[in-house]
Structure formats: C-alpha cells, structure tokens
Amino acid sequence: MPSTAEELDRKTFFYNMLVPVMNKSSYKNHKHCSSNGLNVGMYLLFIKPEIKTPSGLQARPVLTSYYKSEQFKNRPFNKYNVITSPNDAILCEDSQQSMYCQLLCGLVQRSHVLRLGAIFASAFLRAVKFLENHFTELCADIRTGTVASWITDSGCRDSVLSILNGPNQELADEIEALFNAKSREGILKRVWPKTKYIEVIVTGSMAQYIPTLEFYSGGLPLVSVMYASSECFFGLNINPLCKPSDVSYTLLPNMAYFEFLPVDDKSHEETQLESHRIVDLVNVEIGRYYELIITTFAGQYRVGDILKVTGFHNKAPQFSFVERRNVVLSIDTDKTSEEDLMKAVTQAKLIHLQGLLLTEYTSYADTSSIPGHYVLFWELKPRYDNDPPMLDKKMMEDCCSEVEDCLDYVYRRCRNKDGSIGALEMRVVSLGTFDALMDFSISQGSSVNQYKTPRCVKSGGALQILDSRVIGKFFTKRVPQWEPLGLDS
Structure with missing residues (x-):
C-alpha cells in the first residue's frame, strides 16, 4: 500500500510517544533514566527483503519502510529514547549479522541499559536464543575488542568497532560467568541488571510467548505499548504496566x-x-x-x-x-488461515500419502522451543484394513515438506530467509483419537449436533488427549523454497 512523507511523520510522532507514555505511567516510581540522564534501551530492530514494482517503486514491509526512511535514519537525538543498536546494524539485510552486532552492542553497553525489547515477542525470544548459542563468541569479541570474521557487512563492522572501543577483559569474563551458571532462568535481569521492563507486543498470537518471556526475564514487567499493523499505526496502551491479559x-x-x-x-x-x-x-x-x-x-x-x-x-x-479473523496458526509474522491449512494438507495427502487415508487432522503452534514451529496431528487409517498404519519415514517427511511448500509466501520467508519458524512437525495419532477429542469437547459443554473438529488446538485437555495417543513423529528435512517476489518479471 502507498506510503507518503506525511504518513512517515505520523509514525515518527507515534514512536516518540512511547517512552513518555511509559514514563508517565511509572512516574511515581521515578522516571526511567540512568545516572547520565539517558533512557537507553537494547531495542532490537530488523529489516526484511524488499522488491521493486514494474514502475520502479520500492515495495517492502511497513517496518522496513520506516527504518529506511530519512525520518528514522536522521532522527534527532532524544535522551529519553536512546537505543544501543547503530543504524548500520539495524539496516543490515543479513538478519544473522544484524542480530549478532546488535546483541554485541547491547552487551557492551549493559551498564546503561534500562529497557529491553523488540517489536514482537517472537523476534525478541529468537534473539535470546541466538544469544544463548553465541555468548562465547560474543564474549571473545568483547575480550579482544574485535568483531567475528564472519561479520562481513562493512557498515556493521565499523559501527560496532566504534562502540567496542577496544578490549574489555573484565566485562567479557563477567558476562561469560553469567551464562555458564547452572540455570538460564532470569538471565536477562542478570545480564542487564538495571533493566526496568521488557517492551514487546504480547497480545493476540504473541500471548503464547508469555511463559517463555517470564522464564528468561527474572520478574521484569512485560510491557505491550503499541497497537499497529501494515495498514496503519492504531493506538497506544496508556497503562503499560498492566498485566498482559489486561x-x-x-x-x-x-x-x-x-x-x-x-x-x-x-x-x-x-x-x-x-x-x-x-x-x-x-x-x-x-x-x-x-x-x-x-x-x-x-x-x-x-x-x-x-x-x-x-x-x-x-x-x-x-x-x-x-x-x-480466520487465523488458526501463527508463530511470527505468519498468519495461516483454516483454508490455507486445508489446501496444504489436501495437496500433501494427494501427492504423497500412499496406502493410507487421512481421516482427521488438526494443528498446534508449538512455542515451547525457539524458534516455534507448526505441529500437525494426523489420524491415518490403512485403505484396506483396520490394522495400525505402517508409517514410512520418507513418505511422512515428504508430506511435511509438501505442506510447507504449499503455505504462503510469508510463512516460507520466515522458514527460509529469517529462520524465525522451525521445521514443521507431524504427529500421527492412533485410530479413535479424534473420537476421544470429540468426547472431551462434549464433556466440556459442546453440542453433539454442532460439534466440528477444531483445525487448531491451543493447549490444555485437548492437547493432552492428542499427545497421549501419538504413534509417530516426523519433521520436514528441508526448508521450503522461497525467493523475493519479482513483480517486474
């Protein structure tokens, strides 16, 4: 959709309101400023691929459009809204290099950081997982005052080196000791001890990440300040310290x-x-x-x-x-509808399912690991008898891959380019499982006449019934094909 300079000005105004709203809400406890008078946040921002329309205009996601705008790149200094990430690290198109450099800058400035965050909870947790996997390398860079050789983006390297400002053995040892402790519970509060809150969107489909955020946060408030979409930035939560459910x-x-x-x-x-x-x-x-x-x-x-x-x-x-509306599965920026899922499942069973009938299916967005991934529950029956199905590993893995190939552009980008969604998992359940699921729903008050198999389960009793009857688990062995849209081709 078109974007104008005036629209970008409004978005800048919107962003500039976030910290004042937070300060007003917490004024009785003191404003969120450090001893040097700055409100410093390790706020992780990333861009996505862009394409060119036949007329030569750039088309890109709304946040990418804003981060690449002059309003963002040349924003005036605001002591109440300082972020640890340099622009060059934010604007790096390689998400792995960008994440590494932004985390490195956040670690070096840990004594000044008062808030942590990203736009979505999913992106923030992906960065936390990346930090867990790369803390040794990050600490080595802090210890030597250099940047890892695999960071090849010159803008990233130069901007990070200026922030590193030479070796810091003491800081590297301190951070490394924190990550080598027995448990990672509360690690964010220990690494950034002055942090007052974590700012991420935790409403809607992002609410599924609240338990994981609470594990890592060490009791820090989870603040969801903004409500926005590609179409428009809508509004603010003027009581940001409320519970996520409120x-x-x-x-x-x-x-x-x-x-x-x-x-x-x-x-x-x-x-x-x-x-x-x-x-x-x-x-x-x-x-x-x-x-x-x-x-x-x-x-x-x-x-x-x-x-x-x-x-x-x-x-x-x-x-x-x-x-x-109409969304049954979502892990990151993906929005898979019931119709999308049905088409993908239908295609997979028609092409790859041999000698077996798919009698029922449902799905689940599993965020217990990072990154989260889609889980499909399939009940399969042999075509010619009632014996338990013989599950061919390659056939089932091909079904998983076919489902992913049939899902939309955003899902495949998250899997292929961003790495923000893990491999699709299929759990085959025993015959009669979906009858048990119906019995459970009826016992909870559903009408027999109006019962329909849910195409997505959230958690609780229904998920326990499905998981207790799993007879086989399979994962996609390859990432789905994805390439930037070529509108001018």
Whole structure:
C-alpha cells in the first residue's frame, strides 16, 4: 500500500510517544533514566527483503519502510529514547549479522541499559536464543575488542568497532560467568541488571510467548505499548504496566479514520446489519465486539482484527485485541488461515500419502522451543484394513515438506530467509483419537449436533488427549523454497 512523507511523520510522532507514555505511567516510581540522564534501551530492530514494482517503486514491509526512511535514519537525538543498536546494524539485510552486532552492542553497553525489547515477542525470544548459542563468541569479541570474521557487512563492522572501543577483559569474563551458571532462568535481569521492563507486543498470537518471556526475564514487567499493523499505526496502551491479559489500547484519531463493524460476541462472525449500521469511534459500546475498519490516505481497509471495547479514557474508547479473523496458526509474522491449512494438507495427502487415508487432522503452534514451529496431528487409517498404519519415514517427511511448500509466501520467508519458524512437525495419532477429542469437547459443554473438529488446538485437555495417543513423529528435512517476489518479471 502507498506510503507518503506525511504518513512517515505520523509514525515518527507515534514512536516518540512511547517512552513518555511509559514514563508517565511509572512516574511515581521515578522516571526511567540512568545516572547520565539517558533512557537507553537494547531495542532490537530488523529489516526484511524488499522488491521493486514494474514502475520502479520500492515495495517492502511497513517496518522496513520506516527504518529506511530519512525520518528514522536522521532522527534527532532524544535522551529519553536512546537505543544501543547503530543504524548500520539495524539496516543490515543479513538478519544473522544484524542480530549478532546488535546483541554485541547491547552487551557492551549493559551498564546503561534500562529497557529491553523488540517489536514482537517472537523476534525478541529468537534473539535470546541466538544469544544463548553465541555468548562465547560474543564474549571473545568483547575480550579482544574485535568483531567475528564472519561479520562481513562493512557498515556493521565499523559501527560496532566504534562502540567496542577496544578490549574489555573484565566485562567479557563477567558476562561469560553469567551464562555458564547452572540455570538460564532470569538471565536477562542478570545480564542487564538495571533493566526496568521488557517492551514487546504480547497480545493476540504473541500471548503464547508469555511463559517463555517470564522464564528468561527474572520478574521484569512485560510491557505491550503499541497497537499497529501494515495498514496503519492504531493506538497506544496508556497503562503499560498492566498485566498482559489486561492490555487495552486507546486509538489515536490522527492516525486514520476508524470505523467498526459489529460482530457476534461469541462466534465473532459479522452480524447481519445494514451497511449504515457501521459504527463510528464515538458510538461503540462497552463490552461489544467489533471488526476494525480504517480509512487512510492510501485507501479503506478491513483489517481483520476483532476488538472488544473495555472502557474509556476520558471520552476516548479503549479496546482489547481479541483475535485476527480466520487465523488458526501463527508463530511470527505468519498468519495461516483454516483454508490455507486445508489446501496444504489436501495437496500433501494427494501427492504423497500412499496406502493410507487421512481421516482427521488438526494443528498446534508449538512455542515451547525457539524458534516455534507448526505441529500437525494426523489420524491415518490403512485403505484396506483396520490394522495400525505402517508409517514410512520418507513418505511422512515428504508430506511435511509438501505442506510447507504449499503455505504462503510469508510463512516460507520466515522458514527460509529469517529462520524465525522451525521445521514443521507431524504427529500421527492412533485410530479413535479424534473420537476421544470429540468426547472431551462434549464433556466440556459442546453440542453433539454442532460439534466440528477444531483445525487448531491451543493447549490444555485437548492437547493432552492428542499427545497421549501419538504413534509417530516426523519433521520436514528441508526448508521450503522461497525467493523475493519479482513483480517486474
């Protein structure tokens, strides 16, 4: 979608509000500034690949567009919003080199860091895992005052060397000792002892990462300040120190014209209303659910987000994010719908499943490891008898690969380019498992007549039933094919 200079100015204004909102919320406990008067954050920012349209315009993700803008690159110094990462490290197109250099800068400046974060919880945890795997090499660079030889981006090397400013044996030994301790629980608080909070989006599909964040954070508050999407930056959480489950956002009317389509409180399906019943921002009702519609200078968009009105700040309504419509699986920036999943599963079984029938399936977004990955539960039956299925390892791995190949561009980019999603896993369950799943759902109050197999399970009893009946596990052995879109080809 088109972006103008005025739009980038509004986004800059939006970002500049984040720290003041945080300071106002925590003023009674003192402002978040260090002894030198600076609010320093290790805030990890990354760019994505971009393409060129037939007319020669650059097309790229919204955050990449902002980070490459003059508004970001030439932003004025703001002592309340200093980040440890140099621009050259942020703008490095190799995500591994970028992550290494940003973490190295954050470690060197650990005594000044008051806040940690990234845009999404998934990206932040991916960086934490990277830090766990590379702390020895990072400490070696701090000890010698050099940068690893595999960092070949000249901008990254030069900017990081200027921050390293020579060897620091004492700092390297101290950090290395922290990572060599028996447990990594609370490691973030120990490595950055002055940190007051972790700022990441933990609403919607990102809520699945809260337990892992809490493990690493050592009790630091998880702060979700902003609500934004590719279409628009929507609003702020003006009570950022609330629990993640209590986050509500106040929409900023200078960012877009907001309208709301009423949806059913239970099914979140659009209610049968005339078009004139679309509701303006000032007319929403507390407790009701709405789908967000926005109008910007670029156009009008049904965002697909389902919001619930939770209250008012003065006369401005506040909303909690409920879900993204039609999305069943999400690990990072991927959004896989029930239809996408069905098409991929259908293609895999038609091409690779020989001698077996797929009787039922469901899925699960497993974030217990980093990076998270998709898990498919398949119930298979031999075509010609009722014996337990004979599972050919290569055939099942080919099914896994076919599913990944059929998923959308963003998923394949996350797997192939970004490494932000792990290999797809298939867990084959015994015959009768989905009957047991139905019995469980009915025991919890579902109607026999209206029961439908869920195409995604979240956790709890349903997941326990599925996992207790697994008879085989298989993983994709290769990453799916991906290459930048060539719109001019």
